[in-house]
Amino acid sequence: xxxxxxxxxxxxxxxxxxxxxxxxxxxxxxxxxxxxxxxxxxxxxxxxxxxxxxxxxxxxxxxxxxxxxxxxxxxxxxxxxxxxxxxxxxxxxxxxxxxxxxxxxxxxxxxxxxxxxxxxxxxxxxxxxxxxxxxxxxxxxxxxxxxxxxxxxxxxxxxxxxxxxxx
Amino acid sequence: xxxxxxxxxxxxxxxxxxxxxxxxxxxxxxxxxxxxxxxxxxxxxxxxxxxxxxxxxxxxxxxxxxxxxxxxxxxxxxxxxxxxxxxxxxxxxxxxxxxxxxxxxxxxxxxxxxxxxxxxxxxxxxxxxxxxxxxxxxxxxxxxxxxxxxxxxxxxxxxxxxxxxxx
Amino acid sequence: xxxxxxxxxxxxxxxxxxxxxxxxxxxxxxxxxxxxxxxxxxxxxxxxxxxxxxxxxxxxxxxxxxxxxxxxxxxxxxxxxxxxxxxxxxxxxxxxxxxxxxxxxxxxxxxxxxxxxxxxxxxxxxxxxxxxxxxxxxxxxxxxxxxxxxxxxxxxxxxxxxxxxxx
Numbered sequence: 001x002x003x004x005x006x007x008x009x010x011x012x013x014x015x016x017x018x019x020x021x022x023x024x025x026x027x028x029x030x031x032x033x034x035x036x037x038x039x040x041x042x043x044x045x046x047x048x049x050x051x052x053x054x055x056x057x058x059x060x061x062x063x064x065x066x067x068x069x070x071x072x073x074x075x076x077x078x079x080x081x082x083x084x085x086x087x088x089x090x091x092x093x094x095x096x097x098x099x100x101x102x103x104x105x106x107x108x109x110x111x112x113x114x115x116x117x118x119x120x121x122x123x124x125x126x127x128x129x130x131x132x133x134x135x136x137x138x139x140x141x142x143x144x145x146x147x148x149x150x151x152x153x154x155x156x157x158x159x160x161x162x163x164x165x166x167x
Numbered sequence: 168x169x170x171x172x173x174x175x176x177x178x179x180x181x182x183x184x185x186x187x188x189x190x191x192x193x194x195x196x197x198x199x200x201x202x203x204x205x206x207x208x209x210x211x212x213x214x215x216x217x218x219x220x221x222x223x224x225x226x227x228x229x230x231x232x233x234x235x236x237x238x239x240x241x242x243x244x245x246x247x248x249x250x251x252x253x254x255x256x257x258x259x260x261x262x263x264x265x266x267x268x269x270x271x272x273x274x275x276x277x278x279x280x281x282x283x284x285x286x287x288x289x290x291x292x293x294x295x296x297x298x299x300x301x302x303x304x305x306x307x308x309x310x311x312x313x314x315x316x317x318x319x320x321x322x323x324x325x326x327x328x329x330x331x332x333x334x
Numbered sequence: 335x336x337x338x339x340x341x342x343x344x345x346x347x348x349x350x351x352x353x354x355x356x357x358x359x360x361x362x363x364x365x366x367x368x369x370x371x372x373x374x375x376x377x378x379x380x381x382x383x384x385x386x387x388x389x390x391x392x393x394x395x396x397x398x399x400x401x402x403x404x405x406x407x408x409x410x411x412x413x414x415x416x417x418x419x420x421x422x423x424x425x426x427x428x429x430x431x432x433x434x435x436x437x438x439x440x441x442x443x444x445x446x447x448x449x450x451x452x453x454x455x456x457x458x459x460x461x462x463x464x465x466x467x468x469x470x471x472x473x474x475x476x477x478x479x480x481x482x483x484x485x486x487x488x489x490x491x492x493x494x495x496x497x498x499x500x501x
Binding site: 176177178179180181209289290291292293294296298301304305326327328329331 | 340342344454456457458459460461462464466469472473475476477479480482483484489491498500501
């Protein structure tokens with residue numbers, strides 16, 4: 001039985017809608033683990049757009065940093081983690097050890113008792129950024145995606161709102 | 168019968184050549200609906216390169232904004248729209264309602280009597296741009312791709328000049 | 335028998351690890367043809383990370399420009415070229431004719447007597463760069479990928495460390 005599903009893709013590629021459908025396919029109510037922090041107005045608007053689309057089948061659990069704690073606290077129900085890239089951003093901006101956290105996540109996922117669908121982003125297919133922090137973030141995001149994909153039962157690439165099977 | 172084909176991919180991924188082959192596969196002469204506007208010398212050179220590759224099987228119909236009008240005016244022949252991303256650019260730079268235009272296009276496509284092949288771009292797989300307009304454009308391009316992909320009979324991702332089936 | 339394999343993907347998508355596995359699948363020792371030049375500290379660190387992962391099955395052959403010469407000099411053993419994008423960078427920064435060199439490579443590959451696995455990068459799926467040189471590089475990288483993919487027996491897109499078959 002598929003338990004861990006990673007859904008990756010570019011921005012506005014339809015990742016979240018695909019992830020929501022897959023999560024509710026495991027049953028309702030489902031837990032929406034939101035890693036976003038509303039740093040500015042643009043992010044607040046983006047969060048609101050996502051919340052508007054979700055209906056009453058969802059319970060929201062906001063957790064910007066302790067993702068493993070959030071998974072353990074919600075085990076037993078289908079979970080959607082949206083998204084790993086913002087979690088990584090929070091870890092890096094907060095000066096946390098993102099490598100240790102990412103590897104701990106990859107170890108924690110196979111021990112979960114109920115399904116986990118994780119959304120992440122493809123950020124490495126553009127031109128090399130001139131900004132050094134952006135290059136480091138891009139490298140970190142790629143590694144985190146690899147660690148989670150390695151333990152996932154299924155990996156999907158979203159393109160134009162459609163799922164492509166990767167694993 | 169496949170009627171609407173969306174071909175997406177990164178820059179220089181071979182989208183146009185794949186799209187030209189698919190369009191002529193429906194018969195000749197075919198109509199090349201060019202949405203490009205030659206804003207500067209670089210764009211003029213890019214348009215010329217594309218025109219040089221196309222042969223006498225093609226009739227060019229230039230239309231930067233009224234894409235639905237161009238489709239209706241050319242119905243009956245195979246059409247290639249190259250490309251949606253430049254059409255979106257023209258809509259946004261001209262202050263038009265790109266959401267209304269994009270949704271109207273998605274409604275108009277299934278009503279076409281002859282095939283339409285549309286080229287678009289993957290612009291959302293790089294690092295988050297620092298420029299706010301670039302972020303808005305990236306979001307808009309992703310949504311437009313989703314709307315058209317949802318009504319397309321076939322969706323292709325071009326990688327290194329080769330077609331990958333998405334739908 | 336598969337002889338020429340092109341492996342493309344975004345940064346940190348796991349391309350090199352996939353390429354190393356495929357090359358050693360043809361036998362050991364294998365030749366690692368490194369096109370990287372250590373321009374700065376960041377690049378030196380990146381080269382060292384890649385070298386640390388490779389074991390004693392590898393012989394390194396460093397060649398920033400004359401890639402065809404390097405292939406001819408090592409024919410008879412499995413070769414891994416890592417990577418085409420850095421080779422292109424070296425050609426462009428050195429003022430060489432990258433189009434002639436890229437097309438000569440595409441002609442030389444099918445004449446090789448032993449397998450060649452080539453790593454390259456997807457750099458064209460982000461927003462249009464504001465920097466003109468970056469746009470030219472992006473175009474050149476896309477064309478080079480197309481030329482090599484056209485003669486490759488197999489083309490793989492790496493996503494989150496996993497291989498997707500393109501050809």
